[in-house]
């Protein structure tokens with residue numbers, strides 16, 4: 001079946017993110033068509049794969065509501081999206097071709113429309129989460145330097161700020177890579193340039209020749225966005241051999257909507273890959289981290305031994321849920337870019353109001369414009385307030401310096417107003 005393409009590249013001309021919003025009815029139709037294109041464990045003589053539909057006593061497929069429930073229906077039919085489905089020149093698993101086509105469409109919408117990539121110039125897949133997507137990037141670049149530059153493992157280092165997510169040291173540990181951790185300024189949370197210069201020169205003197213650099217399109221604790229141009233300028237001006245990955249696991253679904261003209265995207269030639277989590281701001285189910293990279297890069301993590309998988313495997317995941325990919329596609333389509341922009345601007349605006357209210361009370365906070373986090377210095381937060389509002393601290397094993405508020409979809413203006421009032425009382 002040939003579907004109408006939902007994406008178009010009008011963004012390049014109009015500077016507006018574009019894909020066609022769909023009605024719930026149209027979405028339902030497309031997902032059920034995709035399920036029909038997939039081969040069905042209920043109807044087809046599939047006897048060679050170690051997989052089947054979900055347990056029929058718990059997930060019975062004749063429940064009447066399922067006719068109107070495309071996501072749950074996809075879950076029950078249980079398509080496996082093992083491998084990568086954005087390659088055009090590979091013979092992929094055809095048993096789930098219908099839902100895999102929706103995943104391909106999702107990756108293209110994200111890479112080409114949200115992140116301004118060229119048409120069909122990116123690959124990607126729906127991973128378990130931001131952690132996996134970040135480690136996938138590290139794995140690709142480690143192998144790239146080894147294969148293309150004949151790098152030895154101890155000549156490669158990861159470079160990231162001390163505010164980066166712990167998936168960076170986790171990945172460095174798994175992949176046996178060194179880490180160069182850059183200091184950030186205590187108040188503005190930006191990488192300290194002199195520290196970067198000092199530590200990179202020190203690493204070079206110690207034999208490091210290749211750098212896997214991470215820029216945060218919002219850190220976990222502060223929502224701070226690294227100055228990606230400053231980072232890439234440094235590596236370019238010093239003629240260093242590097243690959244740049246963007247960790248947008250937190251900010252990836254908000255910053256592109258609130259700051260449309262940022263340097264974060266595939267229009268920036270310095271950026272090779274991006275992580276974005278749909279299970280945070282997009283309200284998709286857990287298991288929807290998204291990995292995007294320029295074409296040609298997935299090749300470095302091809303596992304030739306995955307010979308029983310049609311099209312081989314290039315991902316850390318192995319088997320993965322087709323239903324999860326469909327859920328992200330559905331959310332993207334039901335809102336369209338304009339709907340998502342309003343939604344994301346709304347949470348960012350609430351965070352801005354909170355920041356202004358707190359500053360009016362003389363409370364010191366960090367807030368990045370366009371992001372929905374406000375982080376408050378520890379001296380203003382009493383344990384009762386932290387407990388009542390489930391604030392998250394930067395340090396549970398030592399002394400906390402900061403506490404954060406994250407304005408998610410369920411956080412109402414009323415709750416934020418109550419928080420400000422309680423904080424005022426606790427400090428009086």
Ligand SMILES: Cc1ncc(COP(=O)(O)O)c(C=O)c1O
Nearest residue numbers: 129130131165218219220249250
């Ligand atoms: C910036 C950042 N990177 C990576 C991750 C890891 O994402 P996940 O928990 O989906 O593996 C997070 C999670 O909070 C994050 O905020």
